Structures are given as structure tokens and as C-alpha cells.
Amino acid sequence: MIEPGSPDKGPAAPPALVKEHRAAPRRRNLWQLFREEFWAANTFMVTFLAVVLALVAGAIIMIIADPETRATWSYFFARPGDALQASWGLVSEAYANLFKGAIADPDQWNRWFWNMAPWQQALYPISETLQYAAPLALTGLSFAVAFRAGLFSIGAQGQATMGSIAGALAGFLISAPGWLHVPVALLCGLLGGMLWGFLPGWLKAKTGAHEVITTIMLNYIAFHFLTWIVIQKGIQDPSRSDAISSKVDETARLPLLFDPSLRANLGIVLALLATAFVGWMLKRSTFGFELRAVGANPDAARTAGMSVAATIILVMTLAGGLAGLGGATMVLGTAYALTPSVVGTIGFDGILVALLGRARPWGVLAAALLFGALQAGGNRMQSFSGISLELVGVIQALIAIFVAAPALVKAIVRLRESRTGGAAELAKG
Amino acid sequence: MRGITKRFGDLVANDHIDLIVEPGEIHALLGENGAGKSTLMNVLYGLLQPDEGEILVDGSPLKLKGPADAIRAGIGMVHQHFMLVPVFTVAENVILGAEPTQGGPIGRLSLDQARREVIEVSERYGLPVDPDAVVEDLPVGVQQRVEIIKALTRDAELLILDEPTAVLTPQETDDLLEVMRGLKESGKSIVFISHKLREVKAVADLITVIRRGKVVGTAEPSAAPSELAEMMVGRSVILTVSKEPARPADPVLSVSELVVADDREHRAVAGVDLEVRAGEVLGIAGVQGNGQTELVEAIMGLRKVMGGRITLQGIDITTMSTRETLDAGVGYIPEDRSVDGLVKEFTVAENLVLDAYRRAPYGGRIALNLGGIAASAREKISEYDIRVQSHEQPISALSGGNQQKVIVAREMSRPLKLLVAAQPTRGVDVGSIEFIHNRVIAERDAGAAVLVVSSELDEVLALADRVAVMYRGRILATVAPDTPRDKLGLLMAGVHD
Numbered sequence: 001m002i003e004p005g006s007p008d009k010g011p012a013a014p015p016a017l018v019k020e021h022r023a024a025p026r027r028r029n030l031w032q033l034f035r036e037e038f039w040a041a042n043t044f045m046v047t048f049l050a051v052v053l054a055l056v057a058g059a060i061i062m063i064i065a066d067p068e069t070r071a072t073w074s075y076f077f078a079r080p081g082d083a084l085q086a087s088w089g090l091v092s093e094a095y096a097n098l099f100k101g102a103i104a105d106p107d108q109w110n111r112w113f114w115n116m117a118p119w120q121q122a123l124y125p126i127s128e129t130l131q132y133a134a135p136l137a138l139t140g141l142s143f144a145v146a147f148r149a150g151l152f153s154i155g156a157q158g159q160a161t162m163g164s165i166a167g168a169l170a171g172f173l174i175s176a177p178g179w180l181h182v183p184v185a186l187l188c189g190l191l192g193g194m195l196w197g198f199l200p201g202w203l204k205a206k207t208g209a210h211e212v213i214t215t216i217m218l219n220y221i222a223f224h225f226l227t228w229i230v231i232q233k234g235i236q237d238p239s240r241s242d243a244i245s246s247k248v249d250e251t252a253r254l255p256l257l258f259d260p261s262l263r264a265n266l267g268i269v270l271a272l273l274a275t276a277f278v279g280w281m282l283k284r285s286t287f288g289f290e291l292r293a294v295g296a297n298p299d300a301a302r303t304a305g306m307s308v309a310a311t312i313i314l315v316m317t318l319a320g321g322l323a324g325l326g327g328a329t330m331v332l333g334t335a336y337a338l339t340p341s342v343v344g345t346i347g348f349d350g351i352l353v354a355l356l357g358r359a360r361p362w363g364v365l366a367a368a369l370l371f372g373a374l375q376a377g378g379n380r381m382q383s384f385s386g387i388s389l390e391l392v393g394v395i396q397a398l399i400a401i402f403v404a405a406p407a408l409v410k411a412i413v414r415l416r417e418s419r420t421g422g423a424a425e426l427a428k429g
Numbered sequence: 430m431r432g433i434t435k436r437f438g439d440l441v442a443n444d445h446i447d448l449i450v451e452p453g454e455i456h457a458l459l460g461e462n463g464a465g466k467s468t469l470m471n472v473l474y475g476l477l478q479p480d481e482g483e484i485l486v487d488g489s490p491l492k493l494k495g496p497a498d499a500i501r502a503g504i505g506m507v508h509q510h511f512m513l514v515p516v517f518t519v520a521e522n523v524i525l526g527a528e529p530t531q532g533g534p535i536g537r538l539s540l541d542q543a544r545r546e547v548i549e550v551s552e553r554y555g556l557p558v559d560p561d562a563v564v565e566d567l568p569v570g571v572q573q574r575v576e577i578i579k580a581l582t583r584d585a586e587l588l589i590l591d592e593p594t595a596v597l598t599p600q601e602t603d604d605l606l607e608v609m610r611g612l613k614e615s616g617k618s619i620v621f622i623s624h625k626l627r628e629v630k631a632v633a634d635l636i637t638v639i640r641r642g643k644v645v646g647t648a649e650p651s652a653a654p655s656e657l658a659e660m661m662v663g664r665s666v667i668l669t670v671s672k673e674p675a676r677p678a679d680p681v682l683s684v685s686e687l688v689v690a691d692d693r694e695h696r697a698v699a700g701v702d703l704e705v706r707a708g709e710v711l712g713i714a715g716v717q718g719n720g721q722t723e724l725v726e727a728i729m730g731l732r733k734v735m736g737g738r739i740t741l742q743g744i745d746i747t748t749m750s751t752r753e754t755l756d757a758g759v760g761y762i763p764e765d766r767s768v769d770g771l772v773k774e775f776t777v778a779e780n781l782v783l784d785a786y787r788r789a790p791y792g793g794r795i796a797l798n799l800g801g802i803a804a805s806a807r808e809k810i811s812e813y814d815i816r817v818q819s820h821e822q823p824i825s826a827l828s829g830g831n832q833q834k835v836i837v838a839r840e841m842s843r844p845l846k847l848l849v850a851a852q853p854t855r856g857v858d859v860g861s862i863e864f865i866h867n868r869v870i871a872e873r874d875a876g877a878a879v880l881v882v883s884s885e886l887d888e889v890l891a892l893a894d895r896v897a898v899m900y901r902g903r904i905l906a907t908v909a910p911d912t913p914r915d916k917l918g919l920l921m922a923g924v925h926d
Binding site: 283284285286287288289292293296297299300301302303304305306307 | 729731750751752753754755756761763768769770771772773774775779783784786787792793794795796797799
């Protein structure tokens with residue numbers, strides 16, 4: 001609709017307005033431009049504010065949930081200082097612990113500096129964050145890839161489950177030297193997830209069955225298959241009576257990145273590689289071009305000679321593979337044995353991660369790191385401040401809600417409408 | 430309605446339209462798809478607000494903020510796509526939005542009263558329907574009757590029927606025309622939108638023809654079909670394309686006894702034979718909806734062929750996929766660029782390689798060559814005079830004419846044996862039309878066979894070396910482009926001597 005310089009256009013208002021916008025920023029300096037764009041309703045700002053707002057809401061929940069703090073509010077009008085002080089103390093300590101558990105504890109760094117503690121202590125929070133983030137990034141990428149192809153795949157949970165089963169079986173049923181065992185086990189995890197992604201893709205392409213329904217159902221099947229298989233003879237740990245499998249061989253465990261006492265493992269490297277791969281694929285590969293075209297306009301894709309059915313099957317298989325890899329890294333990297341809850345809820349959390357990352361590969365990785373950090377920090381918050389770990393789940397959910405409802409964030413913080421021209425100007429310098 | 434103007438962006442859908450409907454009159458609005466009929470009616474029904482002009486009911490001006498206002502003013506509308514809840518019964522659907530209740534606004538739903546109303550209205554106007562039938566079980570014709578009853582129970586004095594016959598079988602169509610006559614006798618006014626001449630002539634009291642958002646004239650139903658057809662496809666703009674006489678060589682495309690079904694499984698193409706030779710343009714003329722779309726889609730491998738054969742330079746392409754057909758040297762300008770021709774989220778550069786991204790220099794089996802794509806995009810933008818700021822701009826920021834040029838540039842920048850151009854200049858400004866026409870002729874002169882399908886008679890006549898007139902899924906006749914227009918008009922109306 002905007003077509004500057006075209007002589008055959010009527011006296012329509014929009015082009016004139018745009019010209020004004022384009023011309024205006026040139027007179028401002030870079031800092032002013034930055035400040036303006038920062039407070040405008042762009043994607044970054046909305047995402048950032050969603051996180052802040054979720055933390056604020058989390059703080060309110062903490063205050064309400066804590067009996068002692070709540071009690072100080074009952075005489076707020078008599079002595080407001082008490083209530084404010086107690087609330088501030090509670091919230092600031094909790095979030096300080098969240099930070100210390102997720103990124104760095106200054107005490108530990110200090111002690112390490114003065115040779116009072118080993119460096120592992122200082123690096124522990126980061127290691128935990130990376131360890132939690134890796135599978136989330138993979139399931140997040142899984143959802144994002146399908147989403148870019150116009151598919152709403154809820155199946156990462158089941159795909160990750162199948163990946164963890166296949167990876168674990170390869171981990172303790174096969175014996176091989178370490179350089180071979182790890183790749184074979186990961187490959188099995190990948191294939192297990194791919195199978196679970198292929199099925200809904202194939203059903204959608206051949207029969208039109210909606211992927212939301214089929215992936216949810218396959219999630220159930222995968223979950224119950226897992227609970228069944230862990231108690232089968234030859235799978236279950238012979239020394240245990242509960243539902244847990246044998247441990248995967250030492251040779252199949254993902255190498256740890258830093259130190260035996262730190263859990264960060266090869267998984268985060270895989271996540272990084274997968275992010276780079278998906279980024280490359282979406283932007284620079286022939287298949288990525290087809291994927292995006294099918295996602296944005298299947299009719300035009302078909303008319304341009306692309307096979308929509310084949311693309312859907314391939315995309316779902318690929319998405320399944322990514323999630324399967326995520327499940328495999330959990331069992332081969334940290335859990336080392338199958339249990340019914342071995343993959344936790346990484347499949348569903350992956351949807352939130354992808355949403356927060358706007359279905360863009362590097363955005364997904366960043367969101368996974370954030371969610372990993374919340375998870376790692378939440379553990380410390382629970383043990384040091386006595387704030388239940390569930391609060392982290394609430395905060396994650398609130399972030400997702402705020403991201404999904406940008407209008408809400410804009411209304412709360414009263415952001416200006418973004419000047420689309422401004423961002424481009426800023427990017428060019 | 431007086432001086433109604435409605436714009437969408439830089440497209441003027443209605444350009445100062447005047448329309449007067451008398452009580453007890455069936456007023457037909459005749460025009461091609463996209464002429465602006467539905468837009469005008471949506472304005473009248475309050476779904477769209479006009480940019481200019483006013484609506485008068487019984488002489489007093491009316492401000493319609495929404496359909497509720499229109500209903501209150503006695504205007505009812507039956508949409509092309511029914512607005513019914515499929516799992517509700519007829520009676521429930523009829524009262525939807527104005528539910529009669531007992532005991533205040535949140536009282537018990539009075540379904541008995543609704544049933545009585547349905548029975549009463551259906552008897553009074555001769556619209557038999559079972560009030561307890563579930564709508565999704567009913568045939569389309571009866572569902573439409575439910576829509577009409579719904580409007581009548583709201584005391585509509587003016588009924589708008591938007592392409593009511595598009596979804597009906599011939600028998601249902603006849604029934605509907607009968608119903609319309611009955612309604613007219615009981616004093617209702619009807620605006621009947623259609624592009625089918627036969628029905629309009631059969632039922633209308635007055636016909637207003639709309640073309641490209643403007644009223645081109647009114648006619649009595651006694652007017653000759655050829656005259657009406659001519660008004661619809663127009664001759665106001667005189668398009669001239671300077672071209673040398675064609676030098677046809679060997680046949681490139683041959684179609685024999687082709688049968689193709691439309692989405693409703695009716696035979697839209699019922700035995701078409703045609704041949705296009707290298708170095709000539711075959712134009713297909715005809716009122717829309719006579720099988721042209723299905724014919725083109727069958728050639729491109731986008732629609733299944735039920736019978737017959739399509740060959741390209743002797744090679745059978747009847748069952749080839751779209752990709753194989755494109756790779757065999759066929760270029761395709763689809764009828765509806767925003768649906769089939771472009772991905773609006775993509776950049777100009779990406780749309781320029783939408784069906785060529787796997788070919789050098791744009792890419793290979795695995796990876797794209799972004800540099801090659803950008804370089805060729807810059808080249809094509811200047812060669813085809815596409816007005817953009819940068820090839821990285823999203824295609825949706827371009828005007829219709831420039832979007833169409835992107836498609837033309839894409840399809841014509843590889844060696845073609847056959848070019849299939851469906852409505853190549855629909856919704857395109859005059860400057861771009863000329864440019865695109867010259868490109869089509871250049872393609873012909875370079876030795877390609879060209880098949881042009883257009884509902885604009887002028888366009889067909891300007892481009893074609895031979896004109897095939899299509900009517901009800903068949904080629905009625907193939908004539909020279911200098912055939913008198915009245916004769917063409919007769920052919921387009923299905924009259925063949």
C-alpha cells in the first residue's frame with residue numbers, strides 16, 4: 001500500500017504520514033532515537049516488560065502467600081512502615097536468591113578469589129542454568145520450526161519422551177566405546193523423536209487430521225509407553241522395585257563440560273548447534289524457503305510447485321527429531337536412567353520458550369536460557385528463602401501470558417506506537 | 430443510495446454509485462467478480478462504512494453503524510456464505526440474535542414461539558421448511574431458505590441476496606427464482622446480485638450493471654443478452670497493444686476432450702479441445718464461472734483431470750505435478766495474485782524466486798544463494814520497473830500493479846515454451862496494464878505459446894491472435910479478434926448459430 005514516488009496514487013493520507021515519519025528521525029541524534037525506540041512498543045520491549053511484569057506479579061503472590069508478611073498488612077494504616085519493610089525484605093531476598101542460583105553468587109566468587117573455595121562453587125549457578133536450558137532450547141526449536149510452517153505442534157512432549165526412551169535403551173542395551181556410544185545413543189534419541197513427529201505429519205498430509213489433536217494423543221501414548229517399558233524385564237533396574245530403568249553405561253553419558261561436580265554437559269553444545277542449524281535452515285536453505293512459504297501461504301506454495309504434503313511431513317519429522325534430541329539429552333546428560341517423569345514437562349515448556357522467543361531460533365535459545373535460569377534460581381529460592389518452586393512455574397506462565405497478549409503490556413505500561421521507520425534507521429546507524 | 434464511495438487502501442471498490450430500489454421491485458446488480466457489488470451491499474447492510482455518500486430509506490437519510498441498524502431499518506441480507514450455526518435447528522437459527530424469551534431478557538428461551546414464527550413465515554411466503562430440522566443436515570437450497578426466513582422474521586422490507594445462485598443446483602435455482610417472485614408480489618423489494626445473465630433476465634425488473642466499481646448503466650430485462658454481457662465486460666477503456674501479426678509455428682499446448690470438476694464436484698470443464706501454437710496468443714473470453722479457472726488449473730497440474738489429455742510439445746503432461754509442469758517450461762500467472770501468486774509475508778526478492786528458488790543462480794538442492802537472489806532481484810526490479818524502495822521490502826507494501834509486475838517478472842525471466850496468464854491485469858493500474866501487455870506480446874514474439882484467460886473482453890481482444898469463447902465448460906467457438914463485438918457478446922451469452 002505504501003508506494004512513495006508513484007504518480008498514479010490518489011490523495012490518500014497514509015503515504016504522506018509515512019514520509020513524515022521517515023523524515024523526522026533524521027533530525028534527532030542517535031541517543032534520542034534509541035530512547036524513543038526503547039519506549040516504543042517494539043517486540044524487544046514488550047518481551048522485556050513481560051518478564052518484568054511477571055516478576056512483579058510473582059512478588060505480589062509471594063507477599064500474599066507468606067503469613068508473616070501478610071500479617072503486617074493487617075495494620076498497614078497504623079504502621080505502614082512494617083508492611084513495606086517486611087514485603088521488601090521478603091521479595092528482595094527471594095529474588096536475590098533467584099539471581100544467585102541462576103547466574104552468580106558474589107559470595108562464592110569472593111571466596112574463590114581469596115582461595116577459600118574451589119572455582120566449581122562459583123561456576124555452579126551458570127552450570128545449572130545451562131543444564132536446564134539445553135533440553136528446553138531443543139523442544140522450543142521443535143515447536144518453532146513447526147510453527148513457522150503454519151503447524152501448531154503440541155507434540156514435543158511425546159517426541160521428547162520417545163527420544164529419551166530410544167536414547168536410554170541405546171545407552172544401556174548396546175555397549176560401545178565412548179567416542180561411538182554417545183553419538184549412537186543421541187542418534188537413537190533423534191530417530192525416536194522423528195518417528196513421533198513423522199506420524200502426525202503423515203496423518204495431516206494424507207488425511208487432514210489436525211496436528212493439535214494427533215500430537216496431544218501421541219503424547220499420551222508416548223507417556224504410557226514409557227511407564228510400561230520402564231518396568232519390563234531387561235529394562236527395569238534389577239536391584240529396584242520402583243519404576244526405574246537400569247542406568248545408561250558410562251560410555252553413553254554426555255561428557256560434562258567443566259568438571260565432574262558441575263552438571264552442565266554436551267547438551268548445551270548440542271542446543272547451540274541445533275539453533276545455528278535451524279537458523280541456517282530457515283534463512284538459507286531451500287527446504288527452509290519451502291517451509292516458510294507453506295507456513296505463510298500454502299496456496300501460493302502449491303501454485304509455485306511446492307509439495308505442501310511433503311513439506312508438512314518433513315517439518316513434523318524434523319520437529320520431532322529436535323524434541324527427541326531434547327529428551328535424549330535429559331536422560332543421557334543428567335538423569336542417566338528412565339523414570340516415568342524423566343523428561344518432566346520440557347515439551348510443554350518448550351512451547352512457552354518458543355512463544356517467548358517469537359519462534360526465531362536465536363530468540364528461542366535466549367528464552368530457553370531465561371527459563372533455565374528461572375529453574376536453576378528457583379531451586380535456590382526454595383531452599384534458601386522457603387519460596388515454593390511452583391512460584392517459578394507461575395512466573396513462567398505469566399511471562400507467556402504477557403508475551404501472548406502484547407496489548408495488555410502496552411496498556412499497562414502505556415507504550416507509544418512503534419515507529420516502524422525508527423527501528424530501521426537505528427539498525428543502519 | 431446516493432454517491433456511495435468506498436476505498437480499500439488505494440483500491441476504489443465503489444466509485445460514486447447511485448442506486449434506487451423501488452418497493453416491490455427485484456433489482457438486479459450485475460457485474461463480474463470484484464466489480465464492487467458485494468462491497469456496495471455490505472455498505473447497505475451496515476457491515477462497511479462508506480467513505481462518501483449516503484443511504485436513504487423512504488426518503489430520509491440513515492446512518493448505519495452496523496447490521497443491527499440495517500435490520501431495524503428493514504434491510505435483510507442473505508450472504509453468499511451462510512451465517513447459520515450448523516448444529517442448531519432451523520427455529521434456533523432463525524431466532525439467533527433476537528431470541529424471544531419469557532420473563533425478561535434473561536428468562537427462559539421460548540422455542541415454541543420461535544417454531545410458530547417459522548411456520549407462519551414459511552407458509553405466508555411459500556417457503557416450506559421443517560423448523561425442527563438440524564441445519565447441517567439440510568441441502569444448501571433449504572439452508573438458503575432458512576436465511577431468507579430469518580430476514581423475513583425481522584420484518585425486512587428490502588432483501589439483499591448476494592450471489593444466491595452460486596451455490597445452488599439448477600433445480601434449486603429455479604425454486605429460488607420462484608420464491609423471489611412470490612416475495613415481490615407480497616410487496617418486498619429485493620436486490621439480487623449475480624453475474625449470471627440467464628437468471629437476471631428471468632427474474633429482475635431492472636438491471637444495474639457495475640464494472641470496476643462504477644455503474645456503467647441500467648437496462649430492462651428485455652435487453653439482449655449480448656448487450657448485457659458487453660456492458661459487464663466493458664468497452665469503455667480502449668486498450669491498444671502494438672504488435673506485429675503472429676507467426677504461428679508448431680503446436681505447443683494441445684488439450685483434447687478435457688473434463689475437469691470444480692470444488693463441488695460439478696463438471697466445470699466439459700470436454701474442451703484447444704491448441705496453442707508457438708508464437709501465437711490464444712485468448713479465452715467468456716463470462717466468469719464458465720470453467721476458465723478450472724481449465725487453467727488443470728493445465729498447471731493444480732486440479733485433477735477427470736478425462737482427456739493435455740500435451741506440451743507432444744509430451745503428455747496430464748498427470749504431471751505443478752513442479753514438473755513448471756520445470757517443463759511453462760510460466761503461470763495465477764488468477765488471484767494475493768492467494769495463489771504471492772506470499773505476502775515474504776520480501777520482494779523472495780517472491781521473485783517463489784517458483785525458481787531451486788534453480789541456478791538462486792539456489793540448489795540444499796541451500797539458497799542469497800547473493801544470487803538479491804542480485805537478480807535488483808536486476809528485475811529495474812528491468813520490470815517495479816516501484817520499491819528495496820528488494821528486502823515485504824511484498825505487501827507494494828501496490829497491486831507492482832505486485833503483479835513481480836509475478837510477471839518471475840514467470841518471464843526464464844525461457845518459456847508456454848505462458849499461461851489468467852487475469853493478468855486484474856486490479857492493476859493503467860500504466861502497469863500496458864507494461865504487462867507488452868511483455869506478454871514480447872514473450873509471444875520470442876517464440877512462446879501464450880494462453881490468456883481474462884474476463885475483460887478488451888484485454889482478450891487486444892492480446893489474442895485467436896479468441897476462443899468459453900460457455901458452460903465448453904469452447905463454443907474460436908474466432909478472429911476482429912469479430913464484431915455483438916457477435917462475441919452473443920457467444921458469451923451462449924447463443925451460437
